[in-house]
Amino acid sequence: MLDSILIPALLGIIEGLTEFLPVSSTGHLILAGALLGFTGEGSVAFNIAIQLGAILAVLIAYRQRFLGVAGGLLRRDRDAILFTRNILIGFLPAMLVGAIFYSAIREAIQTPVVVAVALVVGGVLILVxxxxxxxxxIDSVERMPLRTAVAIGAVQCIAMIPGVSRxxxxxxxxxxxxxxRKTAAEFSFFLAxxxxxxxxxxxxxKDRDLLTFxxxxxxGIGFAAAFIVALVIVRAFVAVVSRYGFAPFAWYRIILGSAALIWLL
Known part of the structure; x- marks a missing residue:
């Protein structure tokens, strides 16, 4: 009974800590799940669903921004329209690719070795x-050209490989x-x-028939834990990136991925 609470809570904390960092929250959940024995059919939907807790944290942390955009849309404000356009256009590629290749993505999500390799490769690419x-x-989401929003949305599809990091x-x-930098991080949050x-x-x-009570x-437990932790992380991340850049996260990925490969192989 205790494990049924502690393990989802721990995974929720991991999700909240890593969702908005360039280290792959899904990758961390897969590796942690393999270590804790939290695997099987239900784990795939769990790893995806608890990310909503982190997304709710974004809505709370940036509530003034979202409320401002909503009010601007009612007034037909140009900046609000451009903001909404760029977020929705950036979302479309992932929606299409995810719907078409869901089965292949679902299978890949259960492969820890893929995660470990992607962590290392992704770390090296960040350094480059x-x-x-x-x-x-480009210094704001509203000023982002349409082609840039589309291109970033297309790049987001690469993150469907577990371990890459959305x-x-x-x-x-x-x-x-x-x-x-700050605009890139915030666009990533809003696009999420x-x-x-x-x-x-x-x-x-898709997994409704596989999920038990x-x-x-x-x-539910993972969702709540992810929300609480992400609410703290989402603002702190922008401050850290603005000051130190992304290199620390790259080295972390390389070290974690290498350790995971040694453990798995």
Whole structure:
């Protein structure tokens, strides 16, 4: 009984800590699940669904921004319309790819070795991209050209490979497209809202016949833990990135992925 509470809570804490960092929350959940013996059919939907807790944290942390956009849409304010356009356009590629390749993605999500390799490769790429970053030209989501939003949305699809990191892919892609660091991080946060909401609803619907009452209870516990932790992390991450960049997260990925490979192989 204790494990049925502690394990989902621990995984929820891990989700909250890692969802908005470029280190792959799904990768961490897969590796932690393998270590704790939390595997099987229900674990896939669990790993996807508890991300909604972290997404709720974004809505709370940036509530003034979202309320401002909602009010602006009612007034037909140009900035609010552009903000909404860029988020929805950025979401479309992931929606299409996720719906078409859900079965393949679901199978890959249960492969810890794929996660470990992706962590190492992704860490190396972050170090390389940090050196390629040019002087930014885009300093707000509203000022982002349509083609840039589409391109970042396409890059987000790479994160469907477990271990890549959705936030890492979108932020690094944005930086290569000359988006300023803080704006790149915030666009990644905002883009996560429709992306993870869509992924969760789709996963729960597809796996509805596989989920038991205990699975739904575990999801509820993980959701709550992820929300509480992410509420603290989401603001702190922007401050850390603005000051130190992404190199610390890259080295963390490389070390964790290497250790996981040694353990798995």
């Amino acid at each position: 991209i940090e050196r390629l970053i040019q002087i930014p030209r 936030s890492g892919a979108t932020i690094m892609g944005a930086l290569l497209m000359k988006v300023e 809202v429709p992306t993870m909401l869509g992924a969760t609803v789709f996963a729960l619907w 205990d699975d739904m209870q575990a999801i």
